[in-house]
Amino acid sequence: MRGSRLLEVSHVTKRFGGLQAVDGVSFGVDPNQVVGLIGPNGSGKTTMMNMISGALRVTSGDIFFQDRLISNRPPRTIFMRGVSRTFQLVRPLAGLTPLESVMAGVVFSRLGLWGREAVKAAERALARVGMGGRETQPMAALTYIDQKRVELARAMVSQPTLLLLDEWLAGLNPTELGEGIELVRSIQQDGTTIILVEHLMDAIRSLCDTCVVMNAGQLIAQGAPDQALQHPEVIAAYLGDSDGV
Amino acid sequence: MTRSIKPSTWIGAIFLIALIALPWLENAYWLTLGISMLMYGVLATSWALFSGPTHYISLATAAFYGIGAYGVGLGIESLPYPLLLALCTLAGAIVAALVGLATLRLSGVYFVIFTLGLAEFIRQVVTWIQNNFTGSRGMYVLTDFTDVDIYYQLLALGAMVAVFGLWLVRSKLGFALRVIGSDETVAAHVGIDSARSKVVLFVFSGAVAALTGAIMAPRLSYIEPSMAFSPDLSFQVVIMALLGGVHKLWGPLLGVIPLTLVWEFIAAVMPTQTVLLLGLAFLIIVYFIPQGIAGWLSAWAKRGSDER
DSSP: OTTSOSEEEEEEEEEETTEEEEEEEEEEEOTTOEEEEEOSTTSSHHHHHHHHHTSSOOSEEEEEETTEEOTTSOHHHHHHTTEEEOOSSOOOOTTSOHHHHHHHHHHTSTTOOOTHHHHHHHHHHHHHTTOTTOTTSOGGGSOHHHHHHHHHHHHHTTOOSEEEEESOSTTOOHHHHHHHHHHHHHHHHTTOEEEEEOOOHHHHHHHOSEEEEEETTEEEEEESHHHHHHOHHHHHHHHOOTTOO | OOOOHHHHHHHHHHHHHHHHHGGGGOOHHHHHHHHHHHHHHHHHHHHHHHHHHHOOOOOOHHHHHHHHHHHHHHHTTTSOHHHHHHHHHHHHHHHHHHHHHHHTTSOHHHHHHHHHHHHHHHHHHHHHHIIIIISSSOEEOOOSOOHHHHHHHHHHHHHHHHHHHHHHHHSHHHHHHHHHHHOHHHHHHTTOOHHHHHHHHHHHHHHHHHHHHHHHHHHHOEEOHHHHTOHHHHHHHHHHHHHHOSSSTTHHHHHHHHHHHHHHHHHHHOGGGHHHHHHHHHHHHHHTOTTHHHHHHHHHHHHHHHHO
């Protein structure tokens, strides 16, 4: 089955002690798609993202990226193969300027840029996320949203093959949300495949080619957003059973 | 980062000339003071190159210093001095690499305790060996070196540390260390090999401390474990570096100079109270100048330029 798929998640399980956070989940991601990973809070989405990026080990199962096993490899190795990410809770690099923060995303990447090249790449990425001209403001002085922009620039400056966005659109106001959606789409047009964890259904509908829906650690539906979101189990997961509780 | 190269270059050049010229005064007191300052300056600066960006507090300075001093003590009768210095540096580097590989994956607190324990462990082993096999508590290191010779050796080592430090702040490795110090999780996710970067710097600071101990051994002339592996040295180096400031290459020197002077004074007036000074200096750092004198100066200079 593998071959054409960029990412293949196969029977992946994650246990934290007695808690089954992800339970035998399998799905695939085709090249150059935007895939929405959705589900109620606590359904295991972020855990799944962390296993793909290497931040967490899998308890069992395999994850393949470009037909190579990446599960249980260090985050550094996975990043070097072209998988980049943002964090659910933004992680600004305190003590560095936005420019340096974004440079950090490209200096040690497979592009290996350094010096003027790295600065130029970082400046371009910052301009793309709307932070042009603010390269040297202290990170601590930036708003939460601007820190998120810098983090996205850091994740995309290395021109990753696969970009993992963990609720990057959350907290944006309607204008910013529109810009954010356009930005994600433009990254896709660069040839990057994107998996995004998101709660905003409008964003999911307008961006995603496919949706993967999780609930209580299990995959309950996948397919085009409209179909997946109509699935009875998905409705039950979000709104409760029709029997009512 | 300000790039006002001019004033700092001038100050650096004048400072360097003063250091080179100091032995010409032919004043034994100043020379002694100069040797102390250079020794602490080298130790504190190389310590800060590792601990400044990574925030890993190493209390192993005395372990490496002692290894160097003992290496020279053991080999001075049988090996040429330059070879001995190289071997001591290598020994320090190897021990640092082993310790680094074993401990730098640990979080900060465990690392601190381990490094403190390491110095103590080596001290006990050396004491045990000497008590049981050599029949003497210490050993003599007798050479023809004058204090001036030792002073210039330390100065050359200091220059090497400074050159390495200047290179480091412009290098990929230095940049990687800043990212690691800021957020190790992010570092791992942008392709940085944290363990390797930290070990490289820890090996550097360990090797420099061992070489410092090796150079100082002839001056001590009699070495015993409680002197060579004294934990006081580790704490002094940390306090000096923190007082001066670890985020600038020249920061630790701003702590070394005043503290060495005060130390000399206290050691002369009330020799038993040096630990008290250590404690007081630590309180001052924590409560008043957490960024060190260098950080305080930078903030002050920045305020000045903003008002203009």
